Amino acid sequence: MRLKDEQKIDIFFTSTLSLVGKVGLAGLTMPLIAKQSGVATGTLYIYFKNKDDLILALYKKVKNRFGATIFIGFSPELPVEEGLRVVWENSLRYVVSNFPEQVFLQQFMASPYKREDQAVAFARPVMAPLAQLLERGQREGLLKADEELLVPSLLFGFVQQIAARIHHTPAQLSKAFMDSSFRFLWDAVRA
Amino acid sequence: MRLKDEQKIDIFFTSTLSLVGKVGLAGLTMPLIAKQSGVATGTLYIYFKNKDDLILALYKKVKNRFGATIFIGFSPELPVEEGLRVVWENSLRYVVSNFPEQVFLQQFMASPYKREDQAVAFARPVMAPLAQLLERGQREGLLKADEELLVPSLLFGFVQQIAARIHHTPAQLSKAFMDSSFRFLWDAVRA
Amino acid sequence: MRLKDEQKIDIFFTSTLSLVGKVGLAGLTMPLIAKQSGVATGTLYIYFKNKDDLILALYKKVKNRFGATIFIGFSPELPVEEGLRVVWENSLRYVVSNFPEQVFLQQFMASPYKREDQAVAFARPVMAPLAQLLERGQREGLLKADEELLVPSLLFGFVQQIAARIHHTPAQLSKAFMDSSFRFLWDAVRA
Amino acid sequence: MRLKDEQKIDIFFTSTLSLVGKVGLAGLTMPLIAKQSGVATGTLYIYFKNKDDLILALYKKVKNRFGATIFIGFSPELPVEEGLRVVWENSLRYVVSNFPEQVFLQQFMASPYKREDQAVAFARPVMAPLAQLLERGQREGLLKADEELLVPSLLFGFVQQIAARIHHTPAQLSKAFMDSSFRFLWDAVRA
DNA sequence: GATGAATGAGCGTTCATTCAT
DNA sequence: CATGAATGAACGCTCATTCAT
Numbered sequence A, B, C, D: 001m002r003l004k005d006e007q008k009i010d011i012f013f014t015s016t017l018s019l020v021g022k023v024g025l026a027g028l029t030m031p032l033i034a035k036q037s038g039v040a041t042g043t044l045y046i047y048f049k050n051k052d053d054l055i056l057a058l059y060k061k062v063k064n065r066f067g068a069t070i071f072i073g074f075s076p077e078l079p080v081e082e083g084l085r086v087v088w089e090n091s092l093r094y095v096v097s098n099f100p101e102q103v104f105l106q107q108f109m110a111s112p113y114k115r116e117d118q119a120v121a122f123a124r125p126v127m128a129p130l131a132q133l134l135e136r137g138q139r140e141g142l143l144k145a146d147e148e149l150l151v152p153s154l155l156f157g158f159v160q161q162i163a164a165r166i167h168h169t170p171a172q173l174s175k176a177f178m179d180s181s182f183r184f185l186w187d188a189v190r191a
Numbered sequence E: 001g002a003t004g005a006a007t008g009a010g011c012g013t014t015c016a017t018t019c020a021t
Numbered sequence F: 001c002a003t004g005a006a007t008g009a010a011c012g013c014t015c016a017t018t019c020a021t
Helices: A006-023 A030-037 A041-047 A051-070 A080-097 A099-109 A116-139 A150-168 A175-189 B003-023 B030-037 B041-047 B051-070 B080-097 B099-109 B116-139 B150-168 B175-189 C006-023 C030-037 C041-047 C051-070 C080-097 C099-109 C116-139 C150-168 C175-189 D003-023 D030-037 D041-047 D051-070 D080-097 D099-109 D116-139 D150-168 D175-189
Strands: none
Touching: A006 A030, A006 A041, A006 A051, A006 A099, A030 A041, A051 A080, A051 A099, A051 A116, A080 A099, A080 A116, A080 A150, A080 A175, A099 A150, A099 B099, A116 A150, A150 A175, A150 B150, A150 B175, A175 B150, A175 B175, B003 B030, B003 B041, B003 B051, B003 B099, B030 B041, B051 B080, B051 B099, B051 B116, B080 B099, B080 B116, B080 B150, B080 B175, B099 B150, B116 B150, B150 B175, C006 C030, C006 C041, C006 C051, C006 C099, C030 C041, C051 C080, C051 C099, C051 C116, C080 C099, C080 C116, C080 C150, C080 C175, C099 C150, C099 D099, C116 C150, C150 C175, C150 D150, C150 D175, C175 D150, C175 D175, D003 D030, D003 D041, D003 D051, D003 D099, D030 D041, D051 D080, D051 D099, D051 D116, D080 D099, D080 D116, D080 D150, D080 D175, D099 D150, D116 D150, D150 D175
């Protein structure tokens, strides 16, 4: 018996993201994913109950990977500005070199695939370290008061727009660019 | 085309946006649009060559409408901060009360419908007054230097995130909220 | 606009019965029905919501047609034996020249398509005249008492078996055959 | 093939009949049979060349089992009426407590699985003792002349209908019921 | 212009069957 | 022998699009 090859799932995910980057969620079909992955259509159904299932699983994976990546090198002990800079640069790097992930996340959020219950419940804890950093910054008087989640909105909105821009006219993520963009961010949020 | 027809096209657009808000671009079908609009499927093909055509036309319309709306009450003579505030508040209001438009724009940008040539070429001139305002601000030393379009990225990213947030937990667009969010924006961009 | 052609439904029914006669309910597919009917697959879905719907509609039609046919020339005023003979000969003729209908009815009854509620509820009233005839026969002391529906069981079982037999070795429905088979039936049921 | 295998085949047959009783031949799939039998799908193909083969083998088995069962306690020396009664009561008991077999036989006869050559040729010899009994009865002047196989048609049709009826409203096979039903049968066939 | 019946390609999914383990 | 992952044809069904009315 051939063993169920868990690494095949990674291939499916990679194929799917690449396709979403090209044709969007709207153009995504099971035959396309299978072809891109080099397997028969039926094979997908060995690993996923159905299309919804595949897409939801990918959502969780992507969400987790993003969460894990943006906190690389981050520690709760870091000074607020420094901690935020680490998160910012990680986000920038991640988002720029994983553009299809961004597209997927955005489209997923406004699609029939997102059935509130499962998907949203999953998203929160990933971002907890950031939330705690921001709280601390406010307590220490370093950051503006922010009861409406303006800081995360600004941060993630900013990074997404930059990613889209860079993706269309592939530029470099130079040190200078990271510095100046962080300056915008920091000036916005500091007290 | 007669007046009556133009009205019908508006109905088609309204129906389409409402549907995209519910089922996403992925779930959008011609029968659905027709039904929502109260006409037969075939009728859509009198007004649009095909589905792509309808969606591209809607894209242009929405893009224009957004451009027109955010400059209401704006004038090139306004002081920079005040001009920016007008644009910000208009954007916020528009985006919050036209959420399906936002979803549509985002999904359109990464979909099989966007065929580079036509769509992107169209987008620029709409935003010209903003670009000029920002240039002036920099010349006058009021705004940070910005060669990488960081300011529009921040502005539009910020506003989109806020829209998404508000859409999910329908809140009010209070004066206080507009003030504090503008403070974030202004602190980010000013020199 | 082309008008929905109700006589097309008859073509679908005829095709379906003919196919069931050949391949059984088990081998029945929508593409087969469409091909046999000379239309595209999609057309079937204009007239029926889905395959279940088509099959249930056919069941009702067939059941009704059988009910209508076996009472041709029958009248509640007929003497019992004569009434029963009319029904018997009608049944025999119908069943022999409509063998696919029989196959369809039998297979339908033991298939996932028969969802108790709708199908069975429909069947009863069709047979009412026969039930009344039998009751009368018992009251008049001409027929055996029969509290377990043995008479209909015998009648319909008998006729079905004859139909199957004749279908396999196509024989004639001679007057002599009808007489002698009725003799069996009548001897069985009379007091 | 070893003993162990024969047991496994029995399991497959039992599972298949049980499934046919639930979902009909139309709903019967190899994965279902395997699951119901507690083996992997592939295992079925060790014991049977393919699905057709399995079903044909089951047909032969069932046909044989029915033949064997209805002649339990029967002997060619029995008086005609008594012999017929034995067969009748055996049939009744068998058919009522093995309803899925009946469904299977009926559906098999009008299905793509029945390829004339093999299946029909098989059926005859099983019923030989009954045929002989009937011949004797006619020679002895106890039974009606019957050149068209009306007696078996009546007997098997009757028993099938009763089985279906009882299966739907699970009643008992009381002595009284067996007596009165046999009276119908006997009156029908006796000279 | 407007309709909606008709088309057939293509979707998501399941199935009979094979074969590496 | 037994397994169940893999295959790809074929299913039920929907869709974008056409066209007779």
